[in-house]
Amino acid sequence: MQRVLIVEDSKMVQQVLRHLAAQWLDIDVDFAWSLREAATLIKKHRYTVALVDLTLPDAPNGEVVKLMMKSAIPTVVLTSAIDEYKRLQMIEMGVIDYVLKDNRDSYLYAIKLLAQLLRNQGSKVLVADDSKTSRNLMKQMLEQLLYQVEEAADGEQALQMLSSDNSIKLLLTDYAMPKMDGFELAKAIRHRRGRDELAIIGISGSGSQSLSAKFIKYGANDFLIKPFMPEEFHCRVMQTMEQLNMIGQIKDAANRDYLTSLYNRRYFYQQAQQSIQHCKPEQTSVLAMLDIDYFKQINDTYGHQAGDEVLVLLSSLLQHHFPECLIARIGGEEFALMLNVSDLSQAVELMDEFRFYVSNHLFVFASQPIAVSVSIGICGIEGPSLETAMQHADIALYDAKGQGRNQVAVFENKSQCIEPV
Ligand SMILES: Nc1nc2c(ncn2[C@@H]2O[C@H](COP(=O)(O)OP(=O)(O)OP(=O)(O)O)[C@@H](O)[C@H]2O)c(=O)[nH]1
Known part of the structure; x- marks a missing residue:
């Protein structure tokens, strides 16, 4: 777990740093006002990096930097003035970088530097x-x-x-x-x-x-x-x-799709082709198309924003249930999944479990419960191109809708087949 320590005694500077840290650092950040407080925090937590003010009321001569070095915490220094002697001293001590506290941009530079260091790890x-x-x-x-x-x-x-x-x-x-x-x-x-x-x-x-x-x-x-x-x-x-x-x-x-952050249709096509090619010999590639039932009614009853929220929630449920699968939002309320499974029946079982889960899940928008169900069409991919498989899964989805919705249908009717390209 990554964690950052920031030691700064100026109220105004610490406020700016807190604001920037909340914006740029997506991890736990502890703030200390003094050397004493920093020393207490170091005993409690392991820090990935630290940003420290060179002069503190209880540490006027850079003692806080020595403490960080002794504790093996990679450190960036904030200082209001620098001369050649101080610069060399900091480099020799092993400080990563020093940032002059002369304008708001320097604080942004320091926080972005911490963000980059965390990514570097x-x-x-x-x-x-x-x-x-x-x-x-x-x-x-x-x-x-x-x-x-x-x-x-x-x-x-x-x-x-x-x-x-x-x-x-x-x-x-x-x-x-x-x-x-x-x-x-x-x-x-x-x-x-x-x-x-x-x-x-x-x-x-x-x-x-x-x-x-x-x-x-x-x-x-x-x-x-x-x-x-x-x-x-x-x-x-x-x-x-x-x-x-x-x-x-x-x-x-x-x-990615702007609303749900799932992959978009174009990327799904690109990746699905590769996923089919890389499917292990003991596995079968299966395509599932999923569509929210009566979604127009959800929009009409609860408003477009509620509809958007349902799309976002359903997307996170999909990601949570199928973390290994390629998932995309391919249209308004339509989603596609590529599953590499042992056989078609395993895919049917998994998708039916998901369908059941969604129909029992509590979707809430502005304190109002919204009933949501999905219909799913499934097609095994053996031989036909992805384009053909999409059409087959779509036919199965249409069947699921026709049979009353909230169900899973498998493409079986070869007479409806579109010839492989
Ligand atoms: N809120 C919201 N609605 C969308 C979005 N994209 C498409 N829609 C709506 O989704 C609805 C889809 O409606 P239909 O195609 O009639 O399908 P349905 O109401 O789900 O009915 P069935 O699929 O037959 O069960 C339309 O009203 C679109 O306006 C979106 O990004 N956000």
């Missing part, structure tokens, strides 16, 4: 460099940012590691390496993994500025020129990873 980064000293230095700085670091001593080894491990999210690559240089590596890996899956930072030695532009052209997101200051390294890595995260969020939003 456990994320994999690959450092490709033939110099062990250089690798060690970067590894140390990346581990400070809570990344899990892997190493490669040449381009070929790095390419192999990246090809076999999709969980590596960032590659830091030197230019001059044996077997395969940084350009070739960036070019080769970009063919396989796009900018939404992997971020690349190229590294080149001083006096070779032209290499930087070339790195970007070969697919790197950013570059660093050696030697670099730890702050620059941190900023570039964090910024690059923030971009990767944002691209991921945009891509995810494009695949």
Whole structure:
């Protein structure tokens, strides 16, 4: 469980930080006013990261930072002034970063930095460099940012590691390496993994500025020129990873339905094809189409907002009951599920259990109970294309509606089959 500690003695600053933390950090955050209070909290909880004010009434000389370091808590420092001596002192102590308290944006920067650090925890980064000293230095700085670091001593080894491990999210690559240089590596890996899956930072030695532009052209997101200051390294890595995260969020939003956050029709088609191809030999792919009964009446009786709420609640019930399945809202009050099960009868059993659960579940909107039931059409997918299976499941759904609703029907009537394409 991740947890954050923020130590700040100014009432006004703490208020701003509380507001920003509620907005950006989706985990438990504890606030302390003093070194004493921070020390008590540290005894009670394990903290993933801390944001601390350098000067506190009971700790005027950065004692709180020493306490954090002693307790092995990765720490970001807030300070109202910084000079070269203080900067070096903090870097030597192992502080992740320092933030100057000079405007509202700096507090936002600090909180976003904490959010990124929390996301970093456990994320994999690959450092490709033939110099062990250089690798060690970067590894140390990346581990400070809570990344899990892997190493490669040449381009070929790095390419192999990246090809076999999709969980590596960032590659830091030197230019001059044996077997395969940084350009070739960036070019080769970009063919396989796009900018939404992997971020690349190229590294080149001083006096070779032209290499930087070339790195970007070969697919790197950013570059660093050696030697670099730890702050620059941190900023570039964090910024690059923030971009990767944002691209991921945009891509995810494009695949989801705005109301229920389930996948949308287009994404369902894309993924269902893959799910069919990857179905294990001992399993059967089954498609289920589910439609809320008399949904128009729900809208007409309780209002459109109540209808929306029913859609959202039903979506969370679906996700809760079928956590492993591909689920999408494919139309107004229509949903589709791909199940990989032992046989068709298992799918019928599971869907009937769900149908029964929904008809007995208490849906409430503005303190009013709303009766909800669903009809479900099921079709096994063996041979026909997904498009055909959708039509078959739709026919079965139509049957379920025709037979009085609140029931499950299986597609059986081959005479109604549309020929496979
Ligand atoms: N609240 C809400 N209503 C929607 C949404 N999308 C579609 N609808 C409504 O869903 C209703 C679907 O009505 P019908 O197709 O007549 O189906 P039904 O009333 O559920 O009847 P049966 O399916 O035959 O049981 C329409 O009134 C649409 O306006 C939505 O996003 N929110």
